[in-house]
Amino acid sequence: MSQSAVLAELVDVELEVHRPVYTRILHPLTLRVGRSTSLAVVGPSGAGKTTLAAILGALQPPSGGTYHFAGANIADLSRKESARFRNLNIGFVFQNANLIDERSAWRNVAIALTDPTLERRAVEQRCREALADVGLQAIADREAALLSGGERQRVAIARAMVKNPLMVIADEPTGALDQTTGRDVLALLYGVTARGATLVIVSHDPYAASLAASSVSLVDGRIAE
Numbered sequence: 001m002s003q004s005a006v007l008a009e010l011v012d013v014e015l016e017v018h019r020p021v022y023t024r025i026l027h028p029l030t031l032r033v034g035r036s037t038s039l040a041v042v043g044p045s046g047a048g049k050t051t052l053a054a055i056l057g058a059l060q061p062p063s064g065g066t067y068h069f070a071g072a073n074i075a076d077l078s079r080k081e082s083a084r085f086r087n088l089n090i091g092f093v094f095q096n097a098n099l100i101d102e103r104s105a106w107r108n109v110a111i112a113l114t115d116p117t118l119e120r121r122a123v124e125q126r127c128r129e130a131l132a133d134v135g136l137q138a139i140a141d142r143e144a145a146l147l148s149g150g151e152r153q154r155v156a157i158a159r160a161m162v163k164n165p166l167m168v169i170a171d172e173p174t175g176a177l178d179q180t181t182g183r184d185v186l187a188l189l190y191g192v193t194a195r196g197a198t199l200v201i202v203s204h205d206p207y208a209a210s211l212a213a214s215s216v217s218l219v220d221g222r223i224a225e
């Protein structure tokens with residue numbers, strides 16, 4: 001991969017924790033993730049998949065190694081800088097959509113737009129467009145509590161995409177959905193690569209992972225070949 005085609009580059013990244021007991025969660029691993037592509041992270045429960053996703057999303061600083069994202073050094077950012085980095089660059093989709101139930105769909109999407117200089121009308125417009133992109137324009141004003149599981153995940157995708165992030169990280173995004181609904185959600189998620197984002201998807205589902213351009217398999221905190 002040429003350097004300009006690389007979005008995220010982890011070199012000898014590792015994670016050990018010292019409390020409550022010393023545990024090595026990730027052994028040193030080196031991984032390059034391209035731009036506008038997809039990467040599946042697979043492996044058994046407890047292998048370190050969510051941990052790797054958390055490092056890629058700058059939610060968890062590694063205890064060793066280097067992490068560069070779009071050329072910038074991420075591993076040494078302060079908590080505040082990491083939060084700013086995430087707000088600008090990363091969209092997250094988790095197993096549960098984590099919506100605020102008493103807010104409308106579009107107001108849930110608006111949570112991702114943190115730029116205080118954006119005008120309210122512009123925020124609402126962008127949120128409605130992001131919902132239209134996932135086929136939910138008709139329910140933009142509906143309270144999140146009333147949405148189905150598949151609709152909630154689509155709102156979560158709209159929320160992840162509304163800021164045009166360079167990377168979308170999805171951890172078991174279809175874990176709570178039936179197969180048909182899950183496939184619709186996967187099609188939308190993989191669609192982000194056509195809009196300039198890189199998708200990193202963690203999944204137990206072989207079908208979900210099979211759609212990815214490449215995959216990395218973790219076992220006991222190491223990349224397994």
Ligand SMILES: Nc1ncnc2c1ncn2[C@@H]1O[C@H](COP(=O)(O)OP(=O)(O)OP(=O)(O)O)[C@@H](O)[C@H]1O
Nearest residue numbers: 017019023025043044045046047048049050051052
């Ligand atoms: N802060 C922490 N302190 C100690 N151990 C941790 C910590 N975070 C994660 N672990 C452990 O690291 C291992 C990897 O956890 P992780 O959540 O990354 O696994 P996973 O591959 O996502 O598993 P699953 O498929 O069940 O979601 C697990 O054994 C977990 O208990």
Ligand SMILES: [Mg+2]
Nearest residue numbers: 049050051171
């Ligand atoms: Mg996990």
